[in-house]
Amino acid sequence: MKEFIEGSMAVARGVAVCRPHVVSAYPITPQTHIVEHLSELVADGILDSQFINVESEFGAASVVLGAAAAGGRAFSATTSQGLLLMGEVLYNISGMRLPLVITVANRAVSAPINIWNDHSDAMVFRDAGWIMLFAEDNQEVHDMHIQAYKIGETREISLPVMVNMDGFILTHAYEPVDTISQKDADDFLPPFDPVVKLDVDNPLTMGPLGEPQWYLETRYRIQQAMLEAKPVVKQVAKEFKEKFGRWYGDVIDGYRMDDAEIVYVAMGSICGTIKDTIDELRDKGEKVGLLKIRMFRPFPGEEIIDALKDKQKVIVLEKALSLGASGMLSDEIKAAFYATPHRPEISSTFAGLGGRDISKTSLADLYHKVKGERQDNMFVDLKEELV
Numbered sequence: 001m002k003e004f005i006e007g008s009m010a011v012a013r014g015v016a017v018c019r020p021h022v023v024s025a026y027p028i029t030p031q032t033h034i035v036e037h038l039s040e041l042v043a044d045g046i047l048d049s050q051f052i053n054v055e056s057e058f059g060a061a062s063v064v065l066g067a068a069a070a071g072g073r074a075f076s077a078t079t080s081q082g083l084l085l086m087g088e089v090l091y092n093i094s095g096m097r098l099p100l101v102i103t104v105a106n107r108a109v110s111a112p113i114n115i116w117n118d119h120s121d122a123m124v125f126r127d128a129g130w131i132m133l134f135a136e137d138n139q140e141v142h143d144m145h146i147q148a149y150k151i152g153e154t155r156e157i158s159l160p161v162m163v164n165m166d167g168f169i170l171t172h173a174y175e176p177v178d179t180i181s182q183k184d185a186d187d188f189l190p191p192f193d194p195v196v197k198l199d200v201d202n203p204l205t206m207g208p209l210g211e212p213q214w215y216l217e218t219r220y221r222i223q224q225a226m227l228e229a230k231p232v233v234k235q236v237a238k239e240f241k242e243k244f245g246r247w248y249g250d251v252i253d254g255y256r257m258d259d260a261e262i263v264y265v266a267m268g269s270i271c272g273t274i275k276d277t278i279d280e281l282r283d284k285g286e287k288v289g290l291l292k293i294r295m296f297r298p299f300p301g302e303e304i305i306d307a308l309k310d311k312q313k314v315i316v317l318e319k320a321l322s323l324g325a326s327g328m329l330s331d332e333i334k335a336a337f338y339a340t341p342h343r344p345e346i347s348s349t350f351a352g353l354g355g356r357d358i359s360k361t362s363l364a365d366l367y368h369k370v371k372g373e374r375q376d377n378m379f380v381d382l383k384e385e386l387v
Helices: 007-017 032-043 057-069 082-085 087-095 138-152 180-186 212-244 270-283 301-308 328-337 361-372
Strands: 002-006 022-024 050-053 074-078 101-106 130-134 163-164 174-180 252-255 262-266 290-294 295-297 313-318 347-352
Touching: 002 007, 002 328, 007 032, 007 101, 007 138, 007 163, 022 032, 022 057, 032 050, 057 074, 057 082, 057 087, 074 082, 082 087, 087 212, 101 138, 130 138, 130 212, 130 347, 130 361, 138 163, 138 174, 138 180, 138 212, 212 295, 252 270, 252 328, 262 270, 262 301, 262 328, 262 361, 270 290, 270 361, 290 301, 301 328, 313 328, 313 361, 328 347, 347 361
Parallel strands: 022 050, 022 074, 074 101, 101 163, 130 163, 262 290, 262 313, 313 347
Antiparallel strands: 002 174, 130 295, 252 290
């Protein structure tokens, strides 16, 4: 059913039809509306779920960990400082192989205090053993949640999934969204059948002491599951297209890539502005395209190489900065290309940190700068007089 709804409501509706047994979260801007809408669905009897109020994001993460360990489908949402407060538990969730879903309304990390969007929060946890998906618009973020549960709950994978959406830009924006019905969701997503769960009739220990003679093997198993998740993400995307007719690529997606010589690479909502910029540049005869990264973990290195190997230059737009180093996305792309005989010039650029607007004019100027000569570690629209 087509509805004109807020992005946070699109998430809540998408989560609700997945029938989570437990929802727990702590309010924090700009995530609050997601769980606020879910609490209303529970209170109105539309969603048969236990909504658990907690004292902090650490408590929320602990609750959904316990729910998943007991064999329940669980959900939480957070952002920025709240995600950081969950940090210890996030590692426990992946280490215990619990396939729950958390939505992150991406927001800058303090200090200084900033409630607007960038990807600094999620990128902190790129090594935490979570499958990480990034949505471009509210239709995609609605559809991404039902896919996230199906991916994470695949028995061979059994890992948690972090669904990322840009704070305010998506969470508070109203767009037409074709919402998934409960019947269609039930047809697509089977009931949760955990690999292991806490059971008084079949006692077991979850998350025990991992002594040196065992810990390495736990990391190896998680790494193998992460690598095996890539074909599962592709298969679930294919099944979703067959069922609902909507396609976003699987782990990456291209826009006007066929004859492109210079390519933007980006994640999240900025992809929409980049597409508009590309159309205008194309009208002026420029051969430019976009490669959208839909899945950051596991990293789709092979797919990125295949998409970019014949291009002249690549402009990686980062919405997070590894202070003292460079951009996490561009570094991963450079590493993927390291041993390949044909690789483009790759420029790392930083834009939109702390929610600063990224205009089509800025993107076009960036394109012409990179076209003229290689640019690296460049900050888009930096106020030079203030630095």
